[in-house]
Amino acid sequence: MYSEHRQTIASFLPFLGSPASEPSASSKPEQDARDKIRKLRAQMVPKSELTAAEQLKWAWTHPGLYVIGSNEFGLADPQHPGSVSGIKCAVPGLEGKLIRSAAFSKTHAAAVDSSGALFQWGTGFAGNAPHTPTCTLKDASICEVAATDDFVVLRDSKSRIRVLSGSNAPNQLGSNTDVTLSFEPRLGWRESVVSMSAGRSHIAVTTNSGHVYTAALDKDGNSRGQLGHGSSTVVQPLQLHRIQSDLRFTSTACGDEHTLLLTNDGDVLGCGANDFGQLATGAYSSGKATMRELAPLPRLWKNGFLRPQDAYAVGIAAGAATSYAQIVQGEARRVLAWGRGIDGQLGTGTLTHMQGVPVVIPELSDREEFDEALQARRPLGLRSLITGANHALAVCDNRSNVVLDKSGASANASPLFGHDVVVWGSNAFGQCEPGRRHRFAEPAHPPPLFTSTLGNLDNKLPLQAAPSQWIESAQLRDADSSSLPKKVLVEQMFVAGPDVTAAFLRSCK
16 A cells, blocks of 8 residues: 555655756765665655545554755755755654654754654754754653754653753853753742743743743843743843742743733733734734733733633644634634734735734634534534744644544544644745645645645645554554554644644654
């Protein structure tokens, strides 16, 4: 079935060239190197457009990190940095690895595998020379990784927040390579960090007690008041300070220079930069360009600051200067967007320079599907909303017919279908759909991530996200099955960064 796995995609990667275009005087080592790279790329997938069942079965058995978009800084293919845009690539050196978490900044990237090994790459980290991801740290307790302009930030199961250099430029770490941030005040008894988010030069972490701590990573980390402490003065970098509030928070989302916080009651608060209306303050005015005080978003709800009794937010996300919220009101599920929208990242079908009043994304709102098990219609929302700088990706919570089955019988059943995926926003580097450069002003179904053909783009099968499923470790391609249990529960995940989108297979514990 997968006999085409070895099919080259040289025509899709212009920098590789085709045999006919290669210089005849090439030395044998150079030829061998090119053949090795082609072999890595060919492992991505069959050339044909995959059915839903084929996509799921392929995703469940092919660990690694698969990137589409820009390769200007070697984030997709560090062996050929600066070579091409619109690339679709399996990151060399990470093939066969189950990934816990991955993150991308503009010039460098990081990923943590299932054993806790941290890999870093990109020209911002390793320089312009060809390279492969470098293992810079091994710690089985690492849970999550985030990336800022100059740093990699780690969260571990011991509630430590650690900062490593992600750049080869001088930064606040000085000669230190691994700094653990202190909490002020200290975490309480049995209080632990459960999530984090990162902006251009600041971070926000949430605890299981509902507290939020923020920190600047350099002198510009609070230049717009994005730390939520009521001022935009320069603060001591690399120190976590708790936001003073009687409210309890469940999550945070950091844009480049603004921060959103979601309360356990479903309210959304924000602070920081508001140049494009990303804090939902309505019509722009110079007096609202920076909001230093953490406050509820004035125009999120139709009644102003007052949240309707039957409405609440269940999720938030932030791009560089764009904000999103998933709203539940009665039986309805809606996704709102506001802020910068000139690249279509508002998802409304228009290109808006600034949007200070939240707008509904029609393609993701007020939708229903028929549930055959319940024999009734049910609201359709999102499983996850992932944002890059100027584009976004959503995994829908449409019902999948995949049933968790450790025996493996259902994994081989046919037909199977997973969760729908849509993308929108900037596509200048093919980060939404390689082969096209136009902006996606509203959510669209991209082709299968693993197809290497660019033909028949208007008559394609949509990308499907693979739900969690038990897979025999021996079926995981290129994986070291000796270090894994006999059967592994895996799930496909997505991540986005500036000008790139990526997918990976995660081991669920």
